[in-house]
Amino acid sequence: MKKIISRLSSLPRINASRRRLAPSAMVLATLSVTAFAPAMAASALDDGMTAYRHGEFEKSASIFAPLAENGDATAQYLLSCQMINGAGMTANEADGWDMMQKAALNLQADASIIMARKLEASRAPKDHIRALYQQSADQGETQAMLWLALDALDQGKADDAKALLEKAWELGDPRAATLLANRFTKTDSGRYQYLRAAAQRGEMRAAAYLAEEARSVEDTAEAVGWCAVATGLPGHNEHVDWKSIGDAVEKNCAQFDKDLDPTARAANRERVDQFLASFFENYKPWTPWQACSVK
Template identity: 70%
Template sequence: MSGFLATGAAASSALDDGISAYRHGEFEKSADILAPLAKSGDATAQYLLSCQTINGVGVTANEDAGWTLMEQASENNNPNASVVMARRLEAMGGDKDKIRGLYIAAAQKNNTQAMLWLALDALDRGDAAQAEAHLKQAWELGDPRAATLLANRFAKSDVDRLTYLRRAAQHGEMRAAAYLAEEARTVDDKAEAVGWCAIATGMPGHNEDVDWKTIGDAVEKNCGQFDKDLSPKDRAINRERVDHFLSEFFKNYEPWQPWRACAVPTSR
């Protein structure tokens, strides 16, 4: 038993080393570490090495071999590989049931990208209850895009909708901020309208390195329409309110990183 544990620990340590090399862009090193692990059936190693092999990063490009590795990773229940394979099949006009099966496998491993696809697929099929269930699960796992969809598709009241949108925006969901800018416009809250617009257009969070003139110019260019009808004096006052609104917003800002193909997994 002790020998088995030692072997398992060594494999785990090697995979961590491979992931670390991959994360830091040391792709020749990561390929050397991941190759034997992939050969032995480690799904994470197969997934990352397939990305390198398909794209020719740190190894000689070989799309056929890379896609074979990607398929093996998917069959070994790597959710990221399953999403990549599903997307590839979609691009190739593949069988919808097979595509759906790949997304289901990924969703069962808590991949929220897959859950969003399944939610939209359920809506297309007229299964609103299933769509809502997928979105709620994705939101519970922290995907703010799901909250935006819940707000616009399944909110039971205006308060419920705005709550979803505000929480989504707090995690960097710019579409939610855009909806909130329009909501603020309808109630003539010009400070929030400009503020949410600024967030929706990708304004960075407040920190010591912020170039305020650049930000101010960007806000004026992208969001000036929300308070253009004010007098110069009232507009200046409104912009002070905008700055206060943004300062409060960024105190609790926790941007969420969306799923990206071939990104280093955060957990296994």
């Protein structure tokens, strides 16, 4: 959904025959309808999301449209993405943004973030932007929590910022751990633990900090290793061999052990290989928030 990313988810009436049912049968009939209708809607939404995920946008739009009309926030959000980007339909940005606004008003977390970003781009009042991010954060979206945390820091509300970052990290966002490490830890060991945990989840900025710290204590193996992680080198991909990793290390991270003599440097690279092998055994990269994506 390039446009979005570059700019930055009733019961039928009771008929006459049902009035003749006995009271007990009436209760059962009502229960069956109320239980089945949401299940049908959920099934349709799942079908639409599957089509959307596979790029079958005409199909997803045809499924989302009636759901959106009936107030389904997820359908409104994804349909608005299609409308704005012209995916599976003729682009209609005005109606698409109206639909996105409806999704945000219906507390769809991703739509709230997109609308907040749109307001930021237009330099809308900060309170309006903050309210949208808060709305998304209340739904458990860590992207919004990070914005609110930085906003709280700007306002001098350190305790509020820390609480938001701790919540975001509890939900798995490694960027929050990096911010906690750099803003709130009081010991070197505490900072290291946060940064390492963040790097283990794919946070490359945390790995960059660790590379510099390793260099400061002259641990050349970890310095090169963390540099490798920070520059996004492979290692968790079973189809990538270690020679490719070694070539990439030499290209991107040679500065960390360039002063060693050839023998010491060769030994250091063996330690780097061991470091990376150990690191990637527990590597579980986190998937960052992205506009108009289906989780």
